Amino acid sequence: MIAHAPTSSARWLRHLALPLAGLLIAAWSLGPFLWQMSTAFQPDRQLMAVPPHLWPSPATLEHFYNVFVVKQFHLYIVNSAIVAGATTLLCLLFGLLGAYGLARFDVRGRFGILGVILSISMFPQIAIVAPLYLIMSQIDLLDTYTGLVVVYLALGLPLVIWVLFGYLHSVPRELDEAA
Secondary structure: OOOOOOOOOHHHHHHHHHHHHHHHHHHHHHHHHHHHHHHHOOOHHHOOOOOOOOOOOOOOOHHHHHHHOOHHHHHHHHHHHHHHHHHOOOOOHHHHHHHHHHHHHHOOHHHHHHHHHHHHHHHOOOHHHHHHHHHHHOOOOOOOOOHHHHHHHHHHHHHHHHHHHHHHHOOOOOEEEEE
16 A cells, blocks of 8 residues: 655645644633623623623723722632631641651551541541531631631641652652751
């Protein structure tokens, strides 16, 4: 069987296929974001217009005013940043201590301990929502930063210990001794 050399049109099509596929994927991915940006600047009456408008005419900032001034959305962002920052710092602090102890010291049954830690992180978190609510209610931590940070810390710490153990276990002990 003789292999035929690809024709110029087949070569041209293959040369164009990858960029075309990239453009289609980019349009597919960016389309919803562009549509949302367009509707953010449209007045309410244009949002349900048939056919829909791609460009807002006239453009308005009414929706942004409602979100940031009337609803004070920035307070929610600040609350989230405080809780996420505190949880991340505490998870790293406690997780690093636990992972370092398991990775560097001859702890008896350390892989069993790591197995328990991994199984805890695989436990469905929705199953403990009601008990957590009752506990936080009894110790008066509902609607507090401390309550949220404690819950997120308890849910995130097993995974942090597991990941940091893998990292610290790969670091040569000579670096510890050199320090």
